[in-house]
Amino acid sequence: MNTRKVTAFILGMGASLTAYAGVTVTDAWVKATAPGQTTAAAYLQIKSDTAAKLVSVSSPAAKLAQIHEMKMSGNVMQMRAIDSLDLPADKTVELKPGGYHIMLSQLAQPLKEGTTVPLTLTVEGADKKQQTVEVKAAVRSAMTTEHDDMKDMGDMKGMKGM
Numbered sequence: 001m002n003t004r005k006v007t008a009f010i011l012g013m014g015a016s017l018t019a020y021a022g023v024t025v026t027d028a029w030v031k032a033t034a035p036g037q038t039t040a041a042a043y044l045q046i047k048s049d050t051a052a053k054l055v056s057v058s059s060p061a062a063k064l065a066q067i068h069e070m071k072m073s074g075n076v077m078q079m080r081a082i083d084s085l086d087l088p089a090d091k092t093v094e095l096k097p098g099g100y101h102i103m104l105s106q107l108a109q110p111l112k113e114g115t116t117v118p119l120t121l122t123v124e125g126a127d128k129k130q131q132t133v134e135v136k137a138a139v140r141s142a143m144t145t146e147h148d149d150m151k152d153m154g155d156m157k158g159m160k161g162m
């Protein structure tokens with residue numbers, strides 16, 4: 001195996017990660033808005049080395065940013081704001097279409113594909129100490145994500161104990 005190639009690969013990976021003292025955020029993205037739309041959902045994967053929780057999110061792109069969860073109520077998918085999202089030690093928690101997401105409301109301007117949205121995540125450790133993680137979420141076209149939504153919704157329906 002070519003060692004130099006492996007090293008370059010690892011460095012490349014590191015560049016796409018945002019790590020702050022034990023909290024790693026990857027693949028942050030926001031769905032591009034349709035004309036007239038003033039809300040958008042942001043998704044990402046977050047992992048903490050130690051047990052912690054995501055307690056708040058803010059963004060200069062939106063007046064309000066909330067942590068939302070989606071749940072099936074009967075056969076209706078509903079979403080609601082939650083106070084915090086548990087981050088078990090060393091476990092990747094996925095915010096994705098059909099599940100947990102960050103809801104951006106009262107957007108300052110439409111979100112266009114190819115741009116980025118800065119997000120500030122506040123994570124609180126078991127010791128109550130808070131740290132913030134700065135993330136740049138890539139804006140992706142709603143067209144290409146629509147299909148994933150449907151698939152995830154389908155999966156949600158089959159899930160037990162949610």
Ligand SMILES: [Cu+2]
Pocket residue numbers: 041068069079080101102103
């Ligand atoms: Cu929502």
